[in-house]
Amino acid sequence: MEVLNRFPQNMLFKDVIGNELVKARLIDSVKGNRISHAQLFLGPEGSTKLAAALAYARFVACTDRGEMDSCGKCPSCKKYNQLIHPDLHFVYPVVKTKKFANPVSDDFIKEWRSSILENPYINLSEWYDIIGAENIQGSIYAQESQAIIRKLNLKTFEAEYKVMIIWMPEKMNVTAANKLLKLLEEPPAKTLFILVAEDDEAIISTIRSRVQLVKFTKFSETDLSQLLRLKFGNENSEIETAVKLASGNYSIASAILKGNLSSNEYFENFATLMRLCYTRKVPETVAWVDTFSAMGREQLKGFFEYALRIIRDSFILNRAGSGVPISLTTSEMNFASKFSPFIHEVNIQGINKEFQTAYFHIERNGYSKIVLLDMALNLMKLLKLTNVPAE
DSSP: OOOOOOSOSSOOGGGSOSOHHHHHHHHHHHHTTOOOSEEEEEOOTTSSHHHHHHHHHHHHHOSSOOSSSOOSOSHHHHHHTTTOOTTEEEEOOBOOOSSOSSOOGGGGHHHHHHHHHHOTTOOHHHHHHHTTOTTOOOBBOHHHHHHHHHHHTSOOSSSSSEEEEEEOGGGBOHHHHHHHHHHHHSOOTTEEEEEEESOGGGSOHHHHTTSEEEEOOOOOHHHHHHHHHHHHOTTOTTHHHHHHHHTTOHHHHHHHHTTSSOTTHHHHHHHHHHHHHHHTOHHHHHHHHHHHTTSOHHHHHHHHHHHHHHHHHHHHHHHHOTTSOOOOOHHHHHHHHHHGGGOOTTTHHHHHHHHHHHHHHHHTTOOHHHHHHHHHHHHHHHHTOOSOOOO
16 A cells, blocks of 8 residues: 655654643743753553654754744754754664674664654564664663763754664663663753653653653544544545554554455454354364464554453443443444453453563564464463452
8 A cells, every 4th residue: 555655754743642641731831941851751652752852852962943832943943854853862772784784773863763763653563674683682882971961061053962872771781771860860951861661660760750741642543543544545445444443553554555454354363262262173273373473573562452352342332231331343342242251350450461471472562373372372262261359
């Protein structure tokens, strides 16, 4: 499917869809000269947190800002259009390669700029694919801290503030994190740190305690639909299906619309897995795992999120009947009406835990065949539990 690439080349606040109250608070902080020197933009994968960080940094630097947004035309904004403003710096996870044995973010700055200009909603897996990480886990290595210190000790070139956007700080090496902590405790004058993260628990507590939390929610179905229509065109008939499958995650919805994932694939695989697990057909389940594990990491994570939604709606259907509004397609409802009696108070927590645990291990680059098979074998036990609480 053709992608129309209708995103603005770089984000202004007006281009950041959703989280209106958060945007308003960010704008007011600049207008009121209440800019906190260290902020944590926290939100789920596929949300608008990085786009908002870019819009915020641009607004801080704009020399002719309006009441509610950057002008988009001043020399500062023009540099932000290409992410080449001399007072804008980035840090992000990178990987060791033959060319870069001790890599820092600047070694991949060309790839980073082009990637973010094309897609400010990028996720970690997509970034790793772009830099050729393959199965290597990226990191923000210890040597990055020296580059950060060097940049921030320089005087500003043009803007009032030096801005350091650190994307995915939860991937920061312990040594680098400790040196960043010292900078946060004694920041250079007129320096703005924006940490853009998905898992604040993976950031060391001493850093979390020194940043102002700015929390972003996932896309609503309405906002995600608007964003997808901007990118893929209003005439695209698959958008609403992609929105329902994506659970507010732009990356998953985009993968579906690009043809990387069939809109029916999640449902078909979920229904197959549940039937195999209930009937305890182990050889057939192993064959399913062999086939399904070939999916990419983000698609697998999307499947687990999808499964959790169907499990939840099936439980609601079991307890309250069909009169309760639930967001199931016709095919899903036909399946859930037969499947829901097997999802009840005794096993619902265990089943949810299996999918959540599988998501956790895949996100951390676990071997997909082992993760899926372990999950499936445990589901076989759980689906056979009767709806009779133990004495």
